[in-house]
């Protein structure tokens with residue numbers, strides 16, 4: 001079993017990335033290999049069918065690698081900061097580079113972080129997107145706030161809230177259970 005967590009923040013070293021890293025540790029407890037694709041570290045080009053933009057070779061390679069990783073994953077986690085009450089345009093642009101063949105009947109977890117008033121609305125919006133990809137959005141989701149994190153001496157953020165750590169365990173258990181007991185294999 002292999003998973004992929006997509007992080008859609010504009011910031012390298014984001015809270016959403018810290019949450020993704022915490023989840024990787026939880027998946028590791030199940031001996032499950034999970035990669036993080038952080039779109040701030042490895043950006044994609046804006047979706048462009050007309051060739052009016054000129055992505056660098058690195059960005060082109062990122063896009064191909066992103067598509068391959070999404071296709072190979074047995075499950076996905078979509079991670080987003082709250083931008084204007086919704087998920088980020090960066091994440092939406094990345095998702096526009098794939099289609100339902102990449103998502104069909106795969107369990108999808110939703111995670112996000114807000115800096116203002118904590119909100120799960122970005123995740124509700126993502127739930128609608130997942131349906132259009134024919135993915136299976138799992139019921140438990142994680143919507144944190146900046147104040148749920150702390151910093152190591154080198155400035156690296158980590159998830160420091162006990163309640164959210166517990167929720168992260170439940171979230172991961174749920175995704176693993178969905179993948180192991182999928183009744184949807186024949187619908188892929």
Ligand SMILES: Cc1cc2nc3c(=O)[nH]c(=O)nc-3n(C[C@H](O)[C@H](O)[C@H](O)COP(=O)(O)O)c2cc1C
Pocket residue numbers: 009010011013014015016017080081082083084085086113114115116117118146
């Ligand atoms: C373009 C933009 C729009 C934002 N809109 C909101 C918002 O509507 N509500 C909110 O709570 N925070 C908003 N924020 C703040 C982010 O949610 C906050 O910076 C958060 O820490 C981002 O998480 P991250 O570190 O994972 O990127 C916005 C930030 C940006 C850059």
